[in-house]
Amino acid sequence: MLATMISGRTLAQGARCESKMAPEFFKAAALCHLSENDIKELNINEGENVLLKSEFGQVVLAAKADSGLPQGMVFIPMGPWANMLVGKDTGGCGTPQFKGVAVDVAATDSPVRSIRDLFSDLGA
Numbered sequence: 001m002l003a004t005m006i007s008g009r010t011l012a013q014g015a016r017c018e019s020k021m022a023p024e025f026f027k028a029a030a031l032c033h034l035s036e037n038d039i040k041e042l043n044i045n046e047g048e049n050v051l052l053k054s055e056f057g058q059v060v061l062a063a064k065a066d067s068g069l070p071q072g073m074v075f076i077p078m079g080p081w082a083n084m085l086v087g088k089d090t091g092g093c094g095t096p097q098f099k100g101v102a103v104d105v106a107a108t109d110s111p112v113r114s115i116r117d118l119f120s121d122l123g124a
Contacts, residue, residue: 001041003074005052005101007082029079030112032061034105035069044107051108052085054101059084059118060110074105080115
């Protein structure tokens with residue numbers, strides 16, 4: 001399924017951003033909010049994992065139903081998982097483009113990776 005990814009702060013993610021290695025931050029930020037119709041189209045249940053791919057990278061996240069999102073749009077809380085999908089170009093403003101990223105979304109049995117695993121894949 002093709003979709004547009006946007007990212008931003010959530011209350012839960014923002015409240016836990018001081019301890020990014022804590023399980024609470026993982027639960028708050030390693031999510032992909034999808035419309036209820038998109039969850040049905042992907043033939044998954046809330047809490048199951050989805051693989052998101054953009055031209056810049058890919059990441060697996062847990063699906064969360066969000067009745068406020070229109071079909072074809074996904075929201076990911078700001079953090080390392082969202083960063084895997086955005087490019088490094090800042091357009092001269094110092095901040096990458098965190099909104100309007102084209103992504104392909106598919107159901108997957110792959111696990112959501114921890115921050116340490118994400119960074120080790122990058123050679124960090």
